[in-house]
Amino acid sequence: MTKSKPWISLSGIGLFAVLLxxxxxxxxxxxxxxxxxxxxxxxxxAVGIGLAWGRGGMLVMGQxxxxxxxxxxxxxxxxxxxxxxxxxxxxxxxxxxxxxxVFWEPFRSTGFTLLAIVLLPVLLASxxxxxxxxxxxxxxxxxxxxxxxxxxxxxxxxxxxxxxGGDTGLSDFxxxxxxxxxxxxNKRMVYLIAAALLIVCLFAVWQLYRSRFGxxxxxxxxxxxxxxxxxxxxxxxxxxxxxxxxxxxSIGGAMFVPIVGIITPAEIGAAASILMIAGVAFGGxxxxxxxxxxxxxxxxxxxSLGSTWPDGWTYILGLLFIVVILFLPNGLSSLPARFTAARxxxxxxxxxxxxxxxxxxxxP
Amino acid sequence: MTDAxxxxxxxxxxxxxxxxxxxxxxxxxxxEVRFLIGPNGAGKTTCIDAITGLTRATGSARLGGKELLGxxxxxxxxxxxxxxxxxxxxxxxxxxxxxxxxxxxxxRRSASLLRARRGTDGxxxxxxxxxxxxxxxxxxxxxxxxxxxxxxEIAMLLVxxxxxxxxxxxxxxxxxxxxxxxxxxxxxxxxxxxxxxxEHDMDFMRRFATRVTVLHQGRVLSQGAVAEVQADxxxxxxxxxxxxxxxxxxxxxxPEAAAGTHQRKED
Amino acid sequence: xxxxxAPLLNGSAQGALLLLAALGLSLTFGQMGVINMAHGEFLxxxxxxxxxxxxxxxxxxxxxxxxxxxxxxxxxxxxxxxxVTVIQWMYxxxxxxxxxxxxxxxILRQAALQIFPSQGVPVEKPGWLDGQLNIxxxxxxxxxxxxxxLAAVCVAALAAWLKYTSFGRRIRATVHNRDLxxxxxxxxxxxxxxxxxxxxxxxxxxxxxxSLIGGTNSQMGVQYIxxxxxVVAAGGIGQLKxxxxxxxxxxxxxxxxxxxxxxxxxxVLAFILVIVFLQLRPQGxxxxxxxxxx
Ligand SMILES: Nc1ncnc2c1ncn2[C@@H]1O[C@H](COP(=O)(O)OP(=O)(O)O)[C@@H](O)[C@H]1O
Ligand SMILES: [Mg+2]
Numbered sequence: 033m034t035k036s037k038p039w040i041s042l043s044g045i046g047l048f049a050v051l052l053x054x055x056x057x058x059x060x061x062x063x064x065x066x067x068x069x070x071x072x073x074x075x076x077x078a079v080g081i082g083l084a085w086g087r088g089g090m091l092v093m094g095q096x097x098x099x100x101x102x103x104x105x106x107x108x109x110x111x112x113x114x115x116x117x118x119x120x121x122x123x124x125x126x127x128x129x130x131x132x133x134v135f136w137e138p139f140r141s142t143g144f145t146l147l148a149i150v151l152l153p154v155l156l157a158s159x160x161x162x163x164x165x166x167x168x169x170x171x172x173x174x175x176x177x178x179x180x181x182x183x184x185x186x187x188x189x190x191x192x193x194x195x196x197g198g199d200t201g202l203s204d205f206x207x208x209x210x211x212x213x214x215x216x217x218n219k220r221m222v223y224l225i226a227a228a229l230l231i232v233c234l235f236a237v238w239q240l241y242r243s244r245f246g247x248x249x250x251x252x253x254x255x256x257x258x259x260x261x262x263x264x265x266x267x268x269x270x271x272x273x274x275x276x277x278x279x280x281x282s283i284g285g286a287m288f289v290p291i292v293g294i295i296t297p298a299e300i301g302a303a304a305s306i307l308m309i310a311g312v313a314f315g316g317x318x319x320x321x322x323x324x325x326x327x328x329x330x331x332x333x334x335x336s337l338g339s340t341w342p343d344g345w346t347y348i349l350g351l352l353f354i355v356v357i358l359f360l361p362n363g364l365s366s367l368p369a370r371f372t373a374a375r376x377x378x379x380x381x382x383x384x385x386x387x388x389x390x391x392x393x394x395x396p
Numbered sequence: 397m398t399d400a401x402x403x404x405x406x407x408x409x410x411x412x413x414x415x416x417x418x419x420x421x422x423x424x425x426x427x428e429v430r431f432l433i434g435p436n437g438a439g440k441t442t443c444i445d446a447i448t449g450l451t452r453a454t455g456s457a458r459l460g461g462k463e464l465l466g467x468x469x470x471x472x473x474x475x476x477x478x479x480x481x482x483x484x485x486x487x488x489x490x491x492x493x494x495x496x497x498x499x500x501x502x503x504r505r506s507a508s509l510l511r512a513r514r515g516t517d518g519x520x521x522x523x524x525x526x527x528x529x530x531x532x533x534x535x536x537x538x539x540x541x542x543x544x545x546x547x548x549e550i551a552m553l554l555v556x557x558x559x560x561x562x563x564x565x566x567x568x569x570x571x572x573x574x575x576x577x578x579x580x581x582x583x584x585x586x587x588x589x590x591x592x593x594x595e596h597d598m599d600f601m602r603r604f605a606t607r608v609t610v611l612h613q614g615r616v617l618s619q620g621a622v623a624e625v626q627a628d629x630x631x632x633x634x635x636x637x638x639x640x641x642x643x644x645x646x647x648x649x650x651p652e653a654a655a656g657t658h659q660r661k662e663d
Numbered sequence: 664x665x666x667x668x669a670p671l672l673n674g675s676a677q678g679a680l681l682l683l684a685a686l687g688l689s690l691t692f693g694q695m696g697v698i699n700m701a702h703g704e705f706l707x708x709x710x711x712x713x714x715x716x717x718x719x720x721x722x723x724x725x726x727x728x729x730x731x732x733x734x735x736x737x738x739x740x741x742x743x744x745x746x747v748t749v750i751q752w753m754y755x756x757x758x759x760x761x762x763x764x765x766x767x768x769x770i771l772r773q774a775a776l777q778i779f780p781s782q783g784v785p786v787e788k789p790g791w792l793d794g795q796l797n798i799x800x801x802x803x804x805x806x807x808x809x810x811x812x813l814a815a816v817c818v819a820a821l822a823a824w825l826k827y828t829s830f831g832r833r834i835r836a837t838v839h840n841r842d843l844x845x846x847x848x849x850x851x852x853x854x855x856x857x858x859x860x861x862x863x864x865x866x867x868x869x870x871x872x873x874s875l876i877g878g879t880n881s882q883m884g885v886q887y888i889x890x891x892x893x894v895v896a897a898g899g900i901g902q903l904k905x906x907x908x909x910x911x912x913x914x915x916x917x918x919x920x921x922x923x924x925x926x927x928x929x930x931v932l933a934f935i936l937v938i939v940f941l942q943l944r945p946q947g948x949x950x951x952x953x954x955x956x957x
Contacts, residue, residue: 091758091761164938171757172692172698172758173896180937183889184933187927187930188928191928239510243509244511244513247490247494254487255485258481258485258487259498260473261469263474264470302889343773350769350770351766352766353762353763353767354763358749361756
């Protein structure tokens with residue numbers, strides 16, 4: 033169990049950190065480093081999904097919403113920074129005399145923007161989570177409601193071209209908190225920030241998973257009612273996990289903007305939210321590294337195959353869902369544990385999900 | 397009657413018109429092993445469900461003067477009411493120690509939840525010893541034997557420091573030796589806490605009960621010391637259909653396998 | 664007057680479409696616990712079937728009535744195929760059926776995109792649906808009335824089928840107590856398959872109606888699935904009456920919101936409304952409380 037060997041998971045995170053922060057910048061071209069940065073943003077969101085879904089049993093199908101909160105907060109700030117004293121270009125396009133919408137104004141401030149990236153998802157997730165969990169809305173209902181929210185938000189953004197850029201989104205950012213984004217050195221720095229944030233998030237969930245809260249979360253996932261009879265309110269337990277996962281999605285979204293250079297409703301809607309789930313399912317929902325690695329893999333597929341062979345990629349993605357969920361519900365990360373379990377005692381059942389996941393943590 | 401007693405008065409539970417419990421009153425005190433018996437469907441489990449807030453009920457159930465009915469489940473637990481379930485329900489994927497640690501958690505501050513466990517609480521070690529699970533602390537509880545799961549549930553109530561233990565068929569499916577061990581465990585526990593046992597098994601009841609309440613079709617049929625109850629012709633009639641003394645064999649009924657009868661649609 | 668009447672009538676028609684889409688879902692989800700995210704694509708299959716039937720039977724007056732049963736069977740067969748190949752292995756993992764069927768819906772959508780023109784196909788409306796009905800000064804398109812009538816027929820047929828036929832009785836018995844049904848000689852496998860066939864077939868019928876009102880393209884299923892699911896949930900599981908009321912309420916509410924604000928804001932408002940509804944009447948959406956814990 034992880035309990036006895038925390039250093040194994042820790043050194044896994046360390047190895048991950050070395051690969052992302054030291055090796056990747058040395059061996060990858062600027063183009064691929066930037067791509068890896070994009071995958072890191074998805075991976076940050078995926079780590080949060082692993083927490084909420086893998087450990088907490090809440091299938092969050094609308095993480096795009098929180099991704100959007102971070103992304104659009106950042107994008108509004110960068111747009112304003114680029115525009116300087118003027119009104120952002122796309123707004124003037126429709127109406128040369130258009131005033132800046134009221135809700136844009138505070139995003140001129142760096143402090144407010146950073147605060148918004150953290151507080152907006154926390155506020156939304158806690159009020160939504162409170163309303164749903166206290167009423168014991170769970171399972172498919174929860175999943176569909178979160179997905180409905182993602183659809184609604186994407187539609188709302190699409191239809192408010194003057195205020196949010198609509199389907200074309202926000203793009204053409206020149207500065208990132210004063211740094212010129214065209215400069216490869218600054219691009220590198222942005223990548224390093226994203227990668228470092230991913231490491232921080234991994235470290236955070238590692239600590240959460242080994243804490244008493246982590247055990248309580250698994251207990252709540254497996255037998256919510258039973259937890260109630262131990263004197264806990266499961267709604268609060270789930271709320272914490274949901275809020276943390278929302279925060280991670282928002283952070284991922286915020287870093288996505290300077291790295292990719294554009295944010296559109298397509299990046300945050302139902303399809304995008306499902307893509308985030310795909311990586312987590314693929315890598316292993318309940319394991320520590322599975323969601324991040326899965327998200328990086330799916331991200332890579334999305335941006336390479338997705339652009340060179342889009343039709344095929346959709347089929348692959350569809351099949352990925354079917355095959356993984358059907359045959360390997362705990363994702364690729366459960367393979368080593370399955371394998372060793374089968375070798376040790378060929379006729380015994382594969383280890384239960386969490387045991388498997390923790391075994392996997394023991395060999396990153 | 398002490399302040400710390402559980403007093404149930406005129407408890408009434410209805411399921412869409414069907415009266416499962418119709419005006420049941422009893423009390424239980426620390427120092428006695430209190431039994432609630434009755435044939436299948438008598439409403440025993442429903443009584444426990446009502447007291448613990450799982451099922452809506454009217455009437456009154458007071459612990460040390462505090463009304464329990466109407467509060468949410470976890471608040472009732474925090475007042476010191478703990479229960480087990482007819483089908484042992486422990487967290488299968490967690491180890492025995494992790495199960496107990498979670499049960500002990502309600503006394504901790506929320507912030508301490510964010511730290512990993514270091515060492516074992518004294519109360520947990522005590523409960524492990526008490527229930528004979530000390531050797532199994534690292535075992536995933538899913539692979540415990542049926543009897544061990546029941547003990548784990550009792551141990552969880554102990555570390556929870558429940559003042560009232562409501563045990564729903566704790567010896568169902570246990571061997572004779574295990575039953576004896578469980579009975580003795582309950583007697584030890586009962587010294588300081590209120591122990592209310594729901595059982596089918598008359599033999600087990602006879603060996604370990606201090607006082608007994610017999611339920612039948614949602615009502616109290618008879619109440620008193622074991623000998624009194626056994627001598628009650630109404631009780632004999634319910635259990636055997638005729639008056640007779642040799643009850644044991646007929647009464648060691650198969651435990652109600654509650655699993656599967658109420659299937660949940662969605663989870 | 665138009666401002667009040669028009670959204671009411673349009674919304675009722677929209678509600679009828681939602682109801683058609685939700686009927687099948689409520690059958691498969693309500694009765695079997697399977698969350699079929701490909702249900703919207705079965706609806707799409709129904710709509711494309713209407714188009715294909717029109718390629719064979721040129722007269723749209725005739726082709727639409729023919730398309731209805733054909734779409735029922737075609738979508739039903741797709742559902743059956745899904746049940747046999749995937750769903751039947753997953754009855755113990757309801758939440759995972761949701762994700763598996765997400766994969767299926769991706770594949771079906773992509774296939775439709777490649778088989779048919781990406782901008783969609785035109786489905787001719789039959790001549791007898793061309794007119795309008797004057798309701799208090801509002802010219803109400805007949806095809807909207809058609810959706811409502813079709814939904815009414817489907818509801819009645821489904822209710823009768825469940826109530827009076829032996830298959831229907833077997834379905835209800837299986838839902839009530841699967842183990843007992845099995846031991847009393849009902850083949851629950853057959854019942855599951857039939858239920859899935861019927862549920863998916865209803866989506867096909869809904870697709871024909873949808874093709875007469877909106878566009879027929881690969882993305883059309885996406886529009887319906889979430890709203891239909893919310894209708895099933897808000898109406899209460901396995902509650903035909905609740906589903907009908909919920910569908911109508913959602914349709915009309917969306918329609919009024921859209922009239923007063925914009926279509927997209929209406930969606931957001933509708934979402935908030937569902938959350939508020941949950942606070943007031945959680946029974947609509949909550950798992951039935953039972954005593955078993957896991
Ligand atoms: N949730 C429920 N809905 C409807 N009837 C119930 C429910 N729970 C229990 N009952 C009925 O109440 C009666 C008492 O059940 P129960 O308390 O389980 O009996 P016991 O535990 O004494 O065997 C039984 O007839 C049972 O069918
Ligand atoms: Mg019982």
